[in-house]
Amino acid sequence: MQQTQQTAARREYDAASVARDIVDVAVDKKANDVTLLHIGMVTTLADFFVIATGTSERQLNALRSAIQDRMKESDIHLFHYEGVPSDGWILLDYGQVIVHLFAPEQRDYYDLERRWNEASTLLKIQ
Numbered sequence: 712m713q714q715t716q717q718t719a720a721r722r723e724y725d726a727a728s729v730a731r732d733i734v735d736v737a738v739d740k741k742a743n744d745v746t747l748l749h750i751g752m753v754t755t756l757a758d759f760f761v762i763a764t765g766t767s768e769r770q771l772n773a774l775r776s777a778i779q780d781r782m783k784e785s786d787i788h789l790f791h792y793e794g795v796p797s798d799g800w801i802l803l804d805y806g807q808v809i810v811h812l813f814a815p816e817q818r819d820y821y822d823l824e825r826r827w828n829e830a831s832t833l834l835k836i837q
Contacts, residue, residue, distance in 0.1 A: 727801075745836065748762065748830040751807075753829045757806070760823065762818070764814070771796040
């Protein structure tokens with residue numbers, strides 16, 4: 712019973728704080744064009760998207776690793792991980808917060824900000 716309560720407590724978190732923490736990590740790792748979208752008003756998929764661009768496979772991998780490390784330190788569970796740096800798109804699903812790490816070409820192609828234009832842009836760091 713105690714383990715079940717601990718697991719449930721671990722999954723409950725302040726999504727806005729987690730999203731801002733992920734933004735901070737991305738900025739610290741010199742990601743380009745970091746955007747925080749509040750999508751919770753237009754979908755039940757998640758509450759926030761954090762979108763960032765890495766200029767090389769090496770940087771995309773460093774961003775992924777740093778975000779995963781910070782979330783692990785904060786005891787935030789990674790539900791799903793998809794993509795590799797050579798694909799140009801890495802997705803990290805933390806439940807209420809979904810992180811999209813793109814190479815520039817894939818970011819332009821998928822243009823998530825346009826596709827989710829009904830969502831509020833809370834932060835955009837060039």
